[in-house]
Amino acid sequence: MSTPEPDDSPDPSLTCDTCRACCCQLEVILMGDDDVPRHLTRQDRWGGEVMRRLDDGWCVALDRDTQLCTIYERRPGVCRDFLMGGVECAEERAHLDASGRVIHLLRGPL
Numbered sequence: 438m439s440t441p442e443p444d445d446s447p448d449p450s451l452t453c454d455t456c457r458a459c460c461c462q463l464e465v466i467l468m469g470d471d472d473v474p475r476h477l478t479r480q481d482r483w484g485g486e487v488m489r490r491l492d493d494g495w496c497v498a499l500d501r502d503t504q505l506c507t508i509y510e511r512r513p514g515v516c517r518d519f520l521m522g523g524v525e526c527a528e529e530r531a532h533l534d535a536s537g538r539v540i541h542l543l544r545g546p547l
């Protein structure tokens with residue numbers, strides 16, 4: 438008899454419709470095959486290329502009114518791989534307060 442795998446399936450109750458783009462405050466490191474408009478990127482302290490973020494903590498490519506990605510078709514692989522409802526998504530959403538306001542603005546190095 439085999440040991441059951443831990444349940445890592447996405448939580449269907451966690452959707453982007455009820456989130457304020459929490460994951461778009463994370464540092465997004467670009468990979469070689471990413472095709473992001475260069476004016477939206479910057480070099481980090483180690484010489485790598487990352488998405489720029491503004492003073493409010495969110496990625497520069499996020500539409501502040503709609504909370505949607507303005508470069509969705511060209512978004513980096515890191516963003517494509519981020520699983521809605523997955524473990525990391527749940528962790529980011531845990532930073533929301535009851536009103537849905539993000540409470541960890543300016544997290545991480547800009």
Ligand code: SF4
Pocket residue numbers: 451452453454456457458459460461519520521522526527529530
């Ligand atoms: S943290 Fe999860 S629910 Fe929120 S925007 Fe990102 S993928 Fe969507």
Ligand code: SF4
Pocket residue numbers: 460461462465488496497498499500505506507508509512513516
């Ligand atoms: S590129 Fe788009 S999906 Fe990725 S962090 Fe920026 S706004 Fe979010």
